Amino acid sequence: MRPSVLATRATFADIADRLREHFDVEDNPSDTVWSPEELRRRLQGKQGVMSTGTERIDAALLDACPSLKAVCNVGVGYNNVDVAACTARGVLVTNTPDVLTETTADYGFALMMATARRIAESEHFLRAGGWTKPGIFDMFAGADVHGATLAILGMGRIGRAIARRGAAGFGMRVIYHNRSRLAPDVEAESGARYVDKATLLKEADHLVLVVPYSPASHHAIGAAELAQMKPGATLTNIARGGIVDDAALAEALRKGTIAAAGLDVFEGEPTVHPALLKLPNVVLTPHIGSASVKTRRAMAALTIDNLIAALGFGPSAGHPPTPVNPEVLAH
Structure with missing residues (x-):
């Protein structure tokens, strides 16, 4: 079976299709904001997640989703992610600096x-x-x-x-x-x-x-x-x-x-x-600081590069471009 990943927000279809080359993908075409319980349910059996600042990734969620290996955040900020809890459980966290x-x-x-x-x-x-x-x-x-x-x-x-x-x-x-x-x-x-x-x-x-x-x-x-x-x-x-x-x-x-x-x-x-x-x-204004088409496409592409590499696929397999807790990669 191919690994499964979750995309919590809709993104550019041509960029998102790159995920489907390697993974079974569940996405969120309606852009519904999921409750913590719904997010936990959808992450069952998933190895990776393409997340945004809206989704809280904490110790309780990680413990309920033991298959999760990579949390790839769209954005330079990642205060929605408990990085220490991820690191303790061997879960890689990435973000998208520089491009925005x-x-x-x-x-x-x-x-x-x-x-x-x-x-x-x-x-x-x-x-x-x-x-x-x-x-x-x-x-x-x-x-x-x-x-x-x-x-x-x-x-x-x-x-x-x-x-x-x-x-x-x-x-x-x-x-x-x-x-x-x-x-x-x-x-x-x-x-x-x-x-x-x-x-x-x-x-x-x-x-x-x-x-x-x-x-x-x-x-x-x-x-x-x-x-x-x-x-x-x-x-x-x-x-x-x-x-x-x-x-x-x-x-x-x-x-x-x-x-x-x-x-x-x-x-x-x-x-x-x-x-x-x-x-x-x-x-x-509604949190649109990085919202140009070129930049949002670059953010989506970098997030997907991170997710593909973090789960061991693509030319950078095992070496995602922008890890937040690179110490996880050593293990």
Whole structure:
């Protein structure tokens, strides 16, 4: 019998067909979000899974699905996967770094600009028929991006790509905070200067969050942090939901503690905090930072390369391109 794998989301048919060359494939053409119980049932007898950030892969699920050998996540983040539990059980975890860096940086910068210049708010005003006479002089006046201070929390691949756009393209003063400081040559390439977190918050005209989610980064931006920012500042989150305390952010936006926010990720998504939905000074998008056709195809292709190789097939058999816990391969 051929190995069996599960694809939890529909993907590009021509790319997905590559799985069928090696495996019996169960997919999810309706894109239904499965409950943990349904996911456990569908994983019975499967050797691999092509997962997304929606599916929680934890110790209980792994124990209930002992045939599982590879968890191949579509996306650079993998906080939905208990990597330690996988490693302890000899289950390989992979992700899709690099292929989405530039596209996500493009989107983060676009979301920041839309937030700063009040693009969504003014469009809603126009569509609702509010523009019936010439506007007053300061109608929807927002904040400049060029020459402003761009503050980046999290200086991985995407953070550095955003920094380059700000420094080289818009003449921004770029500061950043990270768990560890970058090497001097990398700082120079990014046009960025390291500061502590308090300085980052205090000096930011536009704060962009690109830090990975972990228990340590949960609510890294809450009421206390927002209170340290300028009243005219903006916040853009393209990292993960849970890094920002969404309730505290909604209150800060309502009170004018900061001017505006652009959010592509949310706590408990796809549910969005109801207070955010009522505010005019927040741009909301449904976790589409990497959503260009070219990049999403590349992410799907890399995930499938990982899954094929992880289960011992294809030209890279036993050597998947982007393992998260490569120590499993040694065994």
